[in-house]
Amino acid sequence: MKFEEAVIEILPRSKNVKSFRFKRPDDFDFKAGQYIIVTINVAEKKTSKPFSLSSSPTEEDHIEFTKKLTGHEYSNALDSMSVGDTASISGPYGKMTFEGEYDRIVLLSGGIGITPMRSICKYCTDMKLDTDVVMICSDRTEDDMVFWKELQDMMHENRNLLVFQTLTRASEGWKGSRERINANIIEDQVPDYRTRRFFVCGPPRMVESMLEMLSQIGVPDENIKKESITGY
Numbered sequence: 482m483k484f485e486e487a488v489i490e491i492l493p494r495s496k497n498v499k500s501f502r503f504k505r506p507d508d509f510d511f512k513a514g515q516y517i518i519v520t521i522n523v524a525e526k527k528t529s530k531p532f533s534l535s536s537s538p539t540e541e542d543h544i545e546f547t548k549k550l551t552g553h554e555y556s557n558a559l560d561s562m563s564v565g566d567t568a569s570i571s572g573p574y575g576k577m578t579f580e581g582e583y584d585r586i587v588l589l590s591g592g593i594g595i596t597p598m599r600s601i602c603k604y605c606t607d608m609k610l611d612t613d614v615v616m617i618c619s620d621r622t623e624d625d626m627v628f629w630k631e632l633q634d635m636m637h638e639n640r641n642l643l644v645f646q647t648l649t650r651a652s653e654g655w656k657g658s659r660e661r662i663n664a665n666i667i668e669d670q671v672p673d674y675r676t677r678r679f680f681v682c683g684p685p686r687m688v689e690s691m692l693e694m695l696s697q698i699g700v701p702d703e704n705i706k707k708e709s710i711t712g713y
């Protein structure tokens with residue numbers, strides 16, 4: 482499906498991450514974990530980029546994607562948009578989806594790869610699914626964390642959701658994990674990992690290293706769905 486919609490809200494999420502919300506057309510249907518392609522004018526040329534939907538299919542009045550602001554051309558053009566400006570959107574695309582088909586899942590995210598995971602967590606929470614969800618997010622610093630407060634609130638509402646955060650370059654005050662996502666973290670946080678379904682999303686190198694690590698600890702390929710956030 483292809484449509485043109487105006488921005489209805491822009492939400493700062495961290496120092497350099499913003500969410501862009503658009504009215505959701507009545508007939509726009511998608512699954513948690515999917516992405517859209519967003520076309521805007523960049524230096525008077527129509528330019529398209531893929532973005533995971535950070536909103537959930539249960540959020541009926543809007544769709545949202547969440548962009549890391551990189552200072553590059555497309556990013557700057559997007560960041561200069563105001564409420565009322567329009568973008569062309571097509572989709573949904575992507576196979577890293579969740580509709581409640583597994584009863585125990587693990588979500589591994591690196592950086593802005595958290596966007597489809599927020600959609601999946603929100604979907605499970607709103608649908609009151611029994612699915613047991615362990616989400617493990619890796620970022621560099623406290624300033625890079627997005628959706629943290631909202632995920633904490635979701636954990637209160639959804640007893641089946643556990644969110645674990647690791648920060649590889651945290652400030653001195655950080656009391657949590659400082660390691661990249663690794664086999665020890667998986668074994669500690671998800672003792673039944675061998676029989677769970679995994680979802681992995683992040684930059685290509687993070688996704689590759691997660692696949693290698695999961696293979697080493699005996700998670701079968703067919704139990705893993707993945708999406709690489711390419712394009713930086």
Ligand SMILES: Cc1cc2nc3c(=O)[nH]c(=O)nc-3n(C[C@H](O)[C@H](O)[C@H](O)COP(=O)(O)OP(=O)(O)OC[C@H]3O[C@@H](n4cnc5c(N)ncnc54)[C@H](O)[C@@H]3O)c2cc1C
Nearest residue numbers: 530531532533548549551553554555556596710711712713
């Ligand atoms: C399935 C999928 C889902 C994604 N989901 C998300 C998401 O949820 N959130 C998100 O933030 N991103 C997401 N991305 C990545 C997104 O599509 C963009 O590629 C990314 O955000 C980089 O955008 P940009 O604004 O920096 O792009 P650009 O401005 O096009 O810059 C991209 C690259 O081009 C280079 N470049 C740009 N301008 C110049 C120039 N004038 N001269 C030389 N080099 C230049 C930059 O160095 C950079 O390496 C996703 C990608 C995929 C494939």
